Amino acid sequence: MKPANKTVAERRNYSVINVQSAKEVAFVWLKRAQLENAIDFGLPEIDDRYHVWRVPILHKTSQEHVGEIVIDARTSLILQDKSTDANTLEARLLGRNDSLAKKKKKRNGQYTLSSLRNTIASGDSEEILQDLPAQSIDLVFTSPPYFNARPEYNDYLDYEEYLLKIRKIIREVHRILAEGRFFVMNVSPVLIRRSHRNQSSKRIAVPFDMHRLFIEEGYEFVDDIIWVKPEGAGWATGRGRRFAADRNPLQYKPVPVTEYILVYRKESDKLIDWNIRAHPEPEIVKQSRIDDEYEKTNVWKIKPAHDKRHPAIFPLELAEKVIAYYSFKGDVVLDPFAGIGTTGKAAVKSGRRFVLIEKEPSYIEIILNEVKSWLGKSASTQILIGGNGWAINL
Ligand SMILES: C[S@@+](CC[C@H](N)C(=O)[O-])C[C@H]1O[C@@H](n2cnc3c(N)ncnc32)[C@H](O)[C@@H]1O
Incomplete structure (x- = not known):
């Protein structure tokens, strides 16, 4: 492949080279925290200034953004201090975020016009x-x-x-x-x-x-x-x-x-x-x-x-x-x-x-x-x- 056609990750010789592999790394980490069933991933993005992948974590039902996992693109290690910690994620997914999800649903609720006559x-x-x-x-x-x-x-x-x-x-x-x-x-x-x-x-x-x-x-x-x-x-x-x-x-x-x-x-x-x-x-x-x-x-x-x-x-x-x-x-x-x-x-x-x-x-x-x-x-x-x-x- 010509250098011009290479992705940023490939040009920089990252070990995490694409969106799919970023998700896989994040998934392993979430599985260890037993949170893998409660989440969906947003679209991972590469940040080549800091040589990291950012993987958004979404609440499975509300699709609300509840945190992110930051992966060192060169080593494929999770950067714990930059990622949302497991306890916070759990609280958001199971508790507080449920009420947030309800609120969001309500906020997008229907606005009905009154049918009253004079x-x-x-x-x-x-x-x-x-x-x-x-x-x-x-x-x-x-x-x-x-x-x-x-x-x-x-x-x-x-x-x-x-x-x-x-x-x-x-x-x-x-x-x-x-x-x-x-x-x-x-x-x-x-x-x-x-x-x-x-x-x-x-x-x-x-x-x-x-x-x-x-x-x-x-x-x-x-x-x-x-x-x-x-x-x-x-x-x-x-x-x-x-x-x-x-x-x-x-x-x-x-x-x-x-x-x-x-x-x-x-x-x-x-x-x-x-x-x-x-x-x-x-x-x-x-x-x-x-x-x-x-x-x-x-x-x-x-x-x-x-x-x-x-x-x-x-x-x-x-x-x-x-x-x-x-x-x-x-x-x-x-x-x-x-x-x-x-x-x-x-x-x-x-x-x-x-x-x-x-x-x-x-x-x-x-x-x-x-x-x-x-x-x-x-x-x-x-x-x-x-x-x-x-x-x-x-
Ligand atoms: C201050 S006046 C309102 C005048 C009105 N803004 C206008 O420009 O014609 C208050 C009115 O409330 C009525 N009122 C008092 N208690 C009421 C009640 N429980 N239910 C309905 N009307 C009542 C009174 O008869 C009075 O006409």
């Missing part, structure tokens, strides 16, 4: 959520009922009972939220007004208690966005007037002009990247890109919204931003405390589907009256279910 549900979320299929929701955006903030919301015995109610809903949502998707909550501390002159008013830090619930119920904290209302928006609470008049230290109380938008993700071993790459319709992902201006910081300046039909709505603009940043077109957006349906309206405007749950029949009436104007021609695809099991196709 839905308006009348009743208590705690019950209605139980009727929704697992992983059928792609995003939750909501603003929970206020604790004692206004007499009409005074449904709970005490604050603990209020938190328990919200916890049950956060827990049930966890089941129906798709893998690695987001739960975004608009919430702010509430002011408990004094009932006597010799009492002081109190502020309850509701967002921080909500945070605890989310973490305990299997969500991962992602972001705290501060919704700032233009100056003057909070003066109606009367907070800060006393200090403004007397200017005594310790009496200082700033006028609250912000609310929190807390962002959580359902805990998952999958990266957000997976949610993007595994989406079965790449064209939809492309169409969902936010190519225009976007909020670059966690401070969002948005005018509050008012509607004489409901005391505590959030602005459409806020819902539209959240939906654009945390869902894809075609996704299903849930609001378990829907009020007059701002989330639903924003979802339709943004090309998403909605699931709205509201316990006050008068607010459901409002949604029903407006939904056709949001949906236009596709109104016939919209379905209404109730806490007592009835369902109507509109």
Whole structure:
């Protein structure tokens, strides 16, 4: 054979001259360690700078790379200090690597699109959520009922009972939220007004208690966005007037002009990247890109919204931003405390589907009256279910 046609191994007079002989050497070593049945070999490569062959070792079932055997090409001896030692290989093959293999399988698992239609549900979320299929929701955006903030919301015995109610809903949502998707909550501390002159008013830090619930119920904290209302928006609470008049230290109380938008993700071993790459319709992902201006910081300046039909709505603009940043077109957006349906309206405007749950029949009436104007021609695809099991196709 002419020198030009010789392999590197032949030209260098190695004793291990090809891929097959490298595998044979490695196999003998593995047999001695009684690991030969649990592995496959990857493709051996020669590294002629160091005069070695590197033989990749793969888990037989998962085909995951678990180590390598390095062979001195000139002597055909295994270089123990450069190779993965037998104990480590064994642990990876038999134990830890099994769970790795499972994880990998899961990570490559199917990404299913929700088949839910636009839905308006009348009743208590705690019950209605139980009727929704697992992983059928792609995003939750909501603003929970206020604790004692206004007499009409005074449904709970005490604050603990209020938190328990919200916890049950956060827990049930966890089941129906798709893998690695987001739960975004608009919430702010509430002011408990004094009932006597010799009492002081109190502020309850509701967002921080909500945070605890989310973490305990299997969500991962992602972001705290501060919704700032233009100056003057909070003066109606009367907070800060006393200090403004007397200017005594310790009496200082700033006028609250912000609310929190807390962002959580359902805990998952999958990266957000997976949610993007595994989406079965790449064209939809492309169409969902936010190519225009976007909020670059966690401070969002948005005018509050008012509607004489409901005391505590959030602005459409806020819902539209959240939906654009945390869902894809075609996704299903849930609001378990829907009020007059701002989330639903924003979802339709943004090309998403909605699931709205509201316990006050008068607010459901409002949604029903407006939904056709949001949906236009596709109104016939919209379905209404109730806490007592009835369902109507509109
Ligand atoms: C802060 S408001 C939400 C307003 C809504 N974001 C909007 O823009 O119209 C909270 C709503 O939750 C509703 N609610 C309270 N408890 C509920 C429950 N257990 N199930 C369903 N809705 C509930 C209240 O009737 C109220 O309309």
